[in-house]
Amino acid sequence: MSNDALLVLDKVCKSFGSVQVIDEATVEVHAGKVSVLLGENGAGKSTLIKMIAGVHEPDAGRILMDGNAVKIPNTKASEALGIATIHQELNLVPSMTIAENITLGRVPRKFGIINRRAMRQIAREAMDKLGLNLDVNTPVGELGLAQQQLVEIAKALSLDARVLILDEPTAALTKAEIAHLFSVVNTLKAQGVGMVFISHHLDEIAEIGDFVNVLRDGKFIATVLADTEENELVRPTLMQPACWP
Ligand SMILES: Nc1ncnc2c1ncn2[C@@H]1O[C@H](COP(=O)(O)OP(=O)(O)O)[C@@H](O)[C@H]1O
Numbered sequence: 423m424s425n426d427a428l429l430v431l432d433k434v435c436k437s438f439g440s441v442q443v444i445d446e447a448t449v450e451v452h453a454g455k456v457s458v459l460l461g462e463n464g465a466g467k468s469t470l471i472k473m474i475a476g477v478h479e480p481d482a483g484r485i486l487m488d489g490n491a492v493k494i495p496n497t498k499a500s501e502a503l504g505i506a507t508i509h510q511e512l513n514l515v516p517s518m519t520i521a522e523n524i525t526l527g528r529v530p531r532k533f534g535i536i537n538r539r540a541m542r543q544i545a546r547e548a549m550d551k552l553g554l555n556l557d558v559n560t561p562v563g564e565l566g567l568a569q570q571q572l573v574e575i576a577k578a579l580s581l582d583a584r585v586l587i588l589d590e591p592t593a594a595l596t597k598a599e600i601a602h603l604f605s606v607v608n609t610l611k612a613q614g615v616g617m618v619f620i621s622h623h624l625d626e627i628a629e630i631g632d633f634v635n636v637l638r639d640g641k642f643i644a645t646v647l648a649d650t651e652e653n654e655l656v657r658p659t660l661m662q663p664a665c666w667p
Pocket residue numbers: 438443461462463464465466467468469470
């Protein structure tokens with residue numbers, strides 16, 4: 423294991439009842455790099471990242487942040503470590519504005535009164551970092567899915583996340599929206615954010631991935647560089663061809 427990783431899942435295991443979903447999986451997240459998780463539906467990708475997000479605790483194995491073993495019993499603990507997770511199911515409040523969503527749980531106050539100007543300022547700065555030109559007074563429910571995802575990423579940035587986890591973020595996006603998301607990912611790479619990106623599309627992996635962690639039935643088959651030949655990735659020893667759409 424290299425020791426300059428921001429975050430390491432070290433041989434983590436997770437069972438639900440008698441079913442072992444994750445069996446000694448190891449994933450590293452590095453500053454300014456994208457670690458892809460690749461695997462068919464049900465392989466355990468979401469379960470794995472939920473151990474970093476504070477949704478599930480591993481039954482065995484360790485989680486290391488900056489080389490130190492940490493416990494992540496809940497989402498607050500995950501956020502406190504500088505980890506932000508964009509789940510497959512988005513977590514914004516549709517009736518609230520972009521600014522309210524971005525500052526949710528840490529609304530700036532002045533003399534006990536909500537400081538809406540400061541709130542909009544925080545939101546605008548976060549949106550600017552991503553080159554997003556949306557009115558922060560817009561209710562999130564009026565945005566399309568891709569824009570909502572970007573608002574979630576903006577929220578993560580305004581919390582100074584060092585690790586950003588994206589669980590199948592491209593699944594419901596158009597080609598143009600994916601291109602925009604990838605430019606955001608590249609901006610974040612340049613800012614030194616370490617990312618975990620779950621996907622099953624080989625072309626996407628080649629475009630933005632640095633490392634690919636191949637997962638099958640909760641077991642790690644291999645970690646390879648993202649520029650590995652496609653036929654190498656789908657080789658039966660790495661993946662079952664059945665998982666390709
Ligand atoms: N909370 C849970 N309780 C019981 N089984 C679960 C739970 N979450 C996931 N699983 C099971 O674990 C396996 C892996 O699921 P998941 O991590 O969602 O896979 P992926 O994200 O790779 O599609 C599946 O068989 C799923 O049914």
